[in-house]
Amino acid sequence: MLCPRCSSNQSDNIKFCTFCGANLEAVRAVLESREPGNKFDWGDTWVAEMFMSGKAHELRKLEMERRMGITPEVKRYNEIKAGVIVSSVGIGLAIFLFFFMQGIAGKVDPDAVQIITRIWLAGIIPFMVGLALIINGLIVSKKIVEIQKREMKRTEDLEEGATPRGLRAADTSEFIPTGMSVTEGTTRHLSNTGQKVEQ
Numbered sequence: 001m002l003c004p005r006c007s008s009n010q011s012d013n014i015k016f017c018t019f020c021g022a023n024l025e026a027v028r029a030v031l032e033s034r035e036p037g038n039k040f041d042w043g044d045t046w047v048a049e050m051f052m053s054g055k056a057h058e059l060r061k062l063e064m065e066r067r068m069g070i071t072p073e074v075k076r077y078n079e080i081k082a083g084v085i086v087s088s089v090g091i092g093l094a095i096f097l098f099f100f101m102q103g104i105a106g107k108v109d110p111d112a113v114q115i116i117t118r119i120w121l122a123g124i125i126p127f128m129v130g131l132a133l134i135i136n137g138l139i140v141s142k143k144i145v146e147i148q149k150r151e152m153k154r155t156e157d158l159e160e161g162a163t164p165r166g167l168r169a170a171d172t173s174e175f176i177p178t179g180m181s182v183t184e185g186t187t188r189h190l191s192n193t194g195q196k197v198e199q
Helices: 024-033 046-050 054-068 072-105 110-116 119-159 186-192
Strands: none
Touching: 072 110, 072 119
């Protein structure tokens, strides 16, 4: 057996390469577990993912999420949950900094007291971020979920064999009425041409 690391020739009964110490038993196990009919596919590697276009990468990501059971509704609830957590952290940080800085304010220079007593306002930043996540989850993501549900339902209807509205099978002789025709009213004139004109 050739060592995959140093390319030295090794006997088949040793566990580790005598030159570089590579685990030859693990290499043998991998080689034996491969099914002979399967060929290597570059499309299943990280290299192929690296060269994917943005749309293909997004479609692959959506497919992976679908396989893992992450629906748009689950993502929406996770976003709201994250917003509640971040807002709570922001409120907690603001309260902690307020009381902590009030205790320090009496022991510092009077010029620094103005700055120290306002440090609690830093807690407003995570609070506002969390609030934005909650609003996005309740309003914007709800609309996105509804759109994706409609799209999934339409896709499922098409997969079940339902034909889109307005399209018929190619072998049908059914007349599909349209709103307006260029030749509208011409059949009335044609019906008179079959009669003989008497003079």
